[in-house]
Amino acid sequence: MKIKNAFTLGLVATLGVGLGIVILMAIGNLATVLTYIGIAIFLALGLDPVVSWLEARHVRRSLAILIVIIGVAAVITGLVFAVLPIIIDQLTQLFGQVPLLLRGFQSSTWASDLSERLGGFIDVQAVVDAVTKYLQDPGNVTAIAGGALAVGVGIANGIFGTVIVIILTLFFTANLAMMKRTVYLLVPASKRERFADLGEQVTDAVGRYVIGQVALGVCNGVLSFIFLTIIQAPYAAVLAFIAGLLSLIPLVGTISGSVIIVAVCLIPGIGSPLTALVAAIYYLIYMQVEAYFLSPNIMRRAVSVPGSVVVIAALAGASLLGVLGALIAIPIAASIILIVKQVVIPIQNER
Template identity: 60%
Template structure:
């Protein structure tokens, strides 16, 4: 085969590779903005079922949006005013208790008994090295300046997080107001012969994602409230902080409740804060709660959401978390559910027709 005008072919190929690299570089540069847009669209889809419910009751869409957004704002404000001061106070107490906890752990008799049974561990030497390292850290000016720089970086990160939350909330408001027009515009890009099928599938996906978001937030809220009540009853350390951890972890399906429960039980085992009896009571409670959530709460709350196999949930959560952190883990599950819906209603029927 004779190649005509090799220079032109090489030039076009080089330009194509360059354009591809430029697109990939632009995507990498805009990854933060893409994450903001994805989170806002995710939240807008989660609020859409409540807005649609109000629309079916005769309210115009703008009034339904105002009512829903006002309700969400009041709920968040009430949660912040009620929970954040308690969490800040208990975190301050926890920070104040750290030196005492370290001293109690260092002075326990189990260190000597463990050394007698396993002399090769040299726990006392390790303890002395850790104590010397801590003392050197707090007496060395260079280390203290590094600590100050770390504190400054943390403050900058907190400020960036607050800015990101504000941007996501603004985008959520815009997406919620224009969600229907965005869907109608996307329908126009599909050939007329396939437009009705595409619109039906898109509506199913958006409704399923919205129900999933509402259902998962509801399950997380139930776990957080019940955790606060039970941990307060058994005298667990810092119940408000632990309940907030339970709420955050429960936002991640399947693996979140288990991970948060293990973390809470381990906190209850810290000497000077909890006890083995408290940790045992917490472990029994979360074992029972996870069964109730799996067989009672989740089937009732997530009835109309798209079902995703457990193995796929774990894989999707791990993959999404690796790509985009907590946000990726949250978005990965409805994304996997949407892919399953497309496979069931598009791919499999088309394969059956061949």
């Protein structure tokens, strides 16, 4: 249809732009919900290889899904009742140490000693006094309390989001085959078989990647707990949980967790320089073992992505969607490489 009237053309163009803006605003408002859905689909793809493994051993899919759901629920329940009380207890102890540490800092001569080492350019004691005066101001205390309340609300939202993600993950796991068949039906019949084959390869690669990343996180968490318990590091359960959780993040997760653990071991009154040194040596060795032994063997069947693409994908994903983007960037990059190899290159070779 050709529009010759300038006014009509302008009106249609304005309505089109307005509709686009409304759609973008709706997507922005639904960002949290879409994030929950994305995480749930990502996790469901990670559980699907387990279901397929059970199906290969002559277990009906409905029963296999039920076994996987019960297994996931049992693992989550076990973590809640076995690990969470220990973590809460150690966090309570850690927070209880904060006032003692502050009083120790105020009564010691560390500020003046540090000022001397800095050549007198920075009066550390003046900085400490200014911070103390700031904290003693009722108005500032109210602002800090408001910030703490906001943190509490954020934690509550995080718990609510976790519950939603778990429910969606179980739903998507139970209906993943049907969802994939529905998507395949949207493709023309002449290309449906090829599209379905490619889709199965992509979802399998994503699923194996999720399982591999979780395995690396569990390995780091368990080994960290054993090691930190042996060297009698402070709050071993909390630090091991942090190490395992951050290991789920590609590239920077393991090193970030290692830095946090070493930093906690360096806090006066909590750890010691010797403990921090031993922990630093251990994590330097562990990162080499993970990079050259654990990760290649665990991820051998998961994704095949060049190292440079891994770095670029993780950085781009983290910039766009934060931690979630960093998690899904590598399997998305692997999927794109798979599509290029099996679709784009063959088409180009036929010309």
